[in-house]
Amino acid sequence: MFGTFTEIERKIINDKRLSREDGIKLFSCNELSWLGALADYVRKKKCGDIVYYNVNCHVNLTNICTSLCKFCAFGREENAKGAYAMSVDEVIAVVEDAMNDPNMSGLHIVSGLHPSWTFEKYLEIISILHKKFPNLYIKGFTGVEITHFAKISGKPIKNVLFELKEAGLQAIAGGGAEILSDRVRNLLCPKKATATEWLEVAEVAHSIGIKTNASMLYGHIETLEERVDHLIKLRDLQDKTGGFQTFIPFPFLPKNTVLGKEVKQTSMWDDLRTMAISRLMLDNFKNIKAYWVMLTVPVAQVALNFGANDIDGTIHKETILHDAGATSPRSLKEDEIIKIIHDIGRVPAACDCNFNILRLIN
Amino acid sequence: MRLNKNESINLINDSDLLKLGKMADDIRRHKFSNITTFIIDRNINYTNICQNECDFCAFFRRKNQKSAYLLSHDEIIEKVHEAVEAGATQVMIQGGLNPELGLDYYETMLRLIKKQFNITIHSFTATEIQYFASREGISILETLKRLKAAGLDSLPGGGAEILVDEVRKKISPKKISSYDWLNVMKVAHDIGMKSTATMVIGFGETMEQRIEHMEKIRNLQDETGGFRAFIMWSFQPGNTKLGGEKVSSWDYMKTLALSRIYLDNIEHIQGSWVTQGERIGQLTLGFGADDLGSIMLEENVVRAAGTAYEMSIQKMVDLIKNTGNIPAQRDTEYNILKTF
Ligand code: SF4
Numbered sequence: 131m132f133g134t135f136t137e138i139e140r141k142i143i144n145d146k147r148l149s150r151e152d153g154i155k156l157f158s159c160n161e162l163s164w165l166g167a168l169a170d171y172v173r174k175k176k177c178g179d180i181v182y183y184n185v186n187c188h189v190n191l192t193n194i195c196t197s198l199c200k201f202c203a204f205g206r207e208e209n210a211k212g213a214y215a216m217s218v219d220e221v222i223a224v225v226e227d228a229m230n231d232p233n234m235s236g237l238h239i240v241s242g243l244h245p246s247w248t249f250e251k252y253l254e255i256i257s258i259l260h261k262k263f264p265n266l267y268i269k270g271f272t273g274v275e276i277t278h279f280a281k282i283s284g285k286p287i288k289n290v291l292f293e294l295k296e297a298g299l300q301a302i303a304g305g306g307a308e309i310l311s312d313r314v315r316n317l318l319c320p321k322k323a324t325a326t327e328w329l330e331v332a333e334v335a336h337s338i339g340i341k342t343n344a345s346m347l348y349g350h351i352e353t354l355e356e357r358v359d360h361l362i363k364l365r366d367l368q369d370k371t372g373g374f375q376t377f378i379p380f381p382f383l384p385k386n387t388v389l390g391k392e393v394k395q396t397s398m399w400d401d402l403r404t405m406a407i408s409r410l411m412l413d414n415f416k417n418i419k420a421y422w423v424m425l426t427v428p429v430a431q432v433a434l435n436f437g438a439n440d441i442d443g444t445i446h447k448e449t450i451l452h453d454a455g456a457t458s459p460r461s462l463k464e465d466e467i468i469k470i471i472h473d474i475g476r477v478p479a480a481c482d483c484n485f486n487i488l489r490l491i492n
Numbered sequence: 493m494r495l496n497k498n499e500s501i502n503l504i505n506d507s508d509l510l511k512l513g514k515m516a517d518d519i520r521r522h523k524f525s526n527i528t529t530f531i532i533d534r535n536i537n538y539t540n541i542c543q544n545e546c547d548f549c550a551f552f553r554r555k556n557q558k559s560a561y562l563l564s565h566d567e568i569i570e571k572v573h574e575a576v577e578a579g580a581t582q583v584m585i586q587g588g589l590n591p592e593l594g595l596d597y598y599e600t601m602l603r604l605i606k607k608q609f610n611i612t613i614h615s616f617t618a619t620e621i622q623y624f625a626s627r628e629g630i631s632i633l634e635t636l637k638r639l640k641a642a643g644l645d646s647l648p649g650g651g652a653e654i655l656v657d658e659v660r661k662k663i664s665p666k667k668i669s670s671y672d673w674l675n676v677m678k679v680a681h682d683i684g685m686k687s688t689a690t691m692v693i694g695f696g697e698t699m700e701q702r703i704e705h706m707e708k709i710r711n712l713q714d715e716t717g718g719f720r721a722f723i724m725w726s727f728q729p730g731n732t733k734l735g736g737e738k739v740s741s742w743d744y745m746k747t748l749a750l751s752r753i754y755l756d757n758i759e760h761i762q763g764s765w766v767t768q769g770e771r772i773g774q775l776t777l778g779f780g781a782d783d784l785g786s787i788m789l790e791e792n793v794v795r796a797a798g799t800a801y802e803m804s805i806q807k808m809v810d811l812i813k814n815t816g817n818i819p820a821q822r823d824t825e826y827n828i829l830k831t832f
């Protein structure tokens with residue numbers, strides 16, 4: 131059995147692409163440190179010692195959502211307990227509060243699919259934020275939300291994206307990809323963008339010069355083969371467009387979700403091998419993110435040695451995953467992030483939503 | 493090939509976490525294939541009254557403090573009984589240095605337990621043994637012989653912290669010196685009583701000092717062969733006077749991997765889910781550990797410092813299975829009782 135692994139190792143050292151079979155093989159490998167070492171080797175070669183982070187603020191405009199995905203603890207019906215929808219003034223107040231941090235550099239805006247908000251409403255929010263806070267970059271909306279906007283406005287995806295770009299949007303968030311398999315989506319989130327639709331948004335965005343991110347939500351009902359297929363779909367599109375900036379593996383947090391009763395939380399072992407295999411399979415992605423909110427800070431730090439070179443941001447106040455029982459803090463201070471990175475001998479770099487380095491911390 | 497101190501400093505400076513991890517994992521795999529063990533035991537803290545008052549200890553109380561306690565023999569027997577019912581094969585009885593207790597308190601306790609239960613008594617740290625001896629005015633050898641005769645099977649390796657007096661003076665000036673700790677272990681081994689060894693990192697010690705600690709343990713092991721396992725904890729700064737920051741998981745795992753490589757004469761390396769949490773605890777199995785210690789029914793010392801992790805057999809079994817290894821329940825001597 132080890133023969134195959136030597137073969138895979140040779141491919142990696144020689145910059146050869148891994149096949150679907152290789153990916154599946156890797157998921158059967160119990161030698162975690164071997165996997166990590168390979169992913170770390172590739173990371174070092176590709177990205178050096180810099181670890182990216184943002185000083186950012188998450189804004190979730192509403193948690194009212196028509197999709198009600200089975201893995202989500204955040205979205206709810208309009209009359210459910212805790213349902214909210216922010217007014218423009220409330221959004222501004224949140225951002226103004228975040229601006230107390232002199233290093234605040236950008237916003238990450240993702241929300242539920244509100245049943246009655248119009249596309250114009252979202253456009254208005256982006257344009258007001260952009261005018262009021264011209265120095266903040268705005269990354270926002272997942273492929274799922276963009277698909278929803280196209281549906282409610284009757285406009286083609288391209289126009290939706292173009293109008294958002296005009297209003298001030300600079301990058302698209304990576305969420306909503308979940309597992310890009312119709313089988314899984316039909317079971318867990320039949321009401322939102324299909325795999326094809328999600329990929330289409332990314333492709334169109336890239337074609338008009340908007341960069342996007344990609345993600346994978348794993349550890350629920352998907353098979354390991356489906357994880358590998360997911361990675362390959364992203365890799366294929368990246369070959370075509372080159373428009374993905376970073377890949378974020380999200381371990382599923384079962385608490386407070388419909389799936390919570392049947393599914394246990396992933397183990398750290400699984401989180402780290404998935405991180406490493408993502409780095410190895412996604413040979414055309416520059417960045418892989420260790421999202422500390424889901425992984426917890428200690429695991430995210432270790433994940434930086436398993437292929438990751440991006441640790442997300444300070445966040446200001448995380449909501450979506452804390453609704454799902456995340457045990458990490460709701461925000462991190464910038465110096466905490468810097469320390470996590472320095473402790474393992476790497477170089478922190480504050481960046482904007484398009485990975486332009488704003489400050490290098492030596 | 494055995495590493496010396498300088499070589500291991502170089503190794504740790506020149507290699508990243510994963511290179512060390514892989515070396516440690518290869519050794520572990522070679523020795524134990526894919527069996528990962530754990531034990532079911534109960535920790536019984538007979539008293540929290542302690543005259544040592546170490547800065548890093550969140551457990552001790554002064555005699556007249558409200559939450560100070562001393563368990564009677566009946567209460568201890570009841571706890572052992574519960575442990576046996578719950579499937580424990582070992583009890584670990586430890587406590588503060590309570591000036592009111594003579595050696596007969598312990599001897600009677602041990603005899604009463606052995607009379608009623610078929611359970612391994614893996615109890616008392618070197619600090620306690622040394623204290624019992626001086627309070628009783630007899631030698632360590634005599635103390636250990638009497639405890640052994642009363643039913644003590646083996647010694648846990650706690651209280652070693654970092655076996656470098658410079659560090660010890662800073663953290664617990666009143667605790668036994670490194671010489672004394674090693675001496676208690678040596679005397680125990682000499683009379684055929686096995687023990688484990690521990691190390692606690694995160695007191696602000698240097699990597700060199702950690703290696704010096706391992707070196708001292710390795711040397712004694714060459715002489716006696718009495719250490720069954722090496723266990724590494726990280727200092728829990730919550731609730732203690734010493735305060736400070738918790739060591740990072742990265743630091744913990746790197747040192748753990750080094751201990752597997754360095755301690756070539758100690759069979760078992762135990763990863764700690766108690767101080768690291770189950771997520772990092774699981775990860776130690778890829779970095780040299782072949783054992784995850786115990787599913788403890790009670791752990792006052794650690795809990796008092798603000799780390800309260802819980803573990804059930806099912807959780808432990810899942811944790812190990814998820815790493816591709818076979819979970820196995822062991823006894824104190826590392827005999828396998830049951831695989832899952
Ligand atoms: S994951 Fe997104 S689309 Fe699905 S219910 Fe939650 S907020 Fe709505």
Ligand code: SF4
Binds near residue numbers: 543546549551619664
């Ligand atoms: S560590 Fe042990 S000796 Fe020190 S105060 Fe706590 S109980 Fe007493």
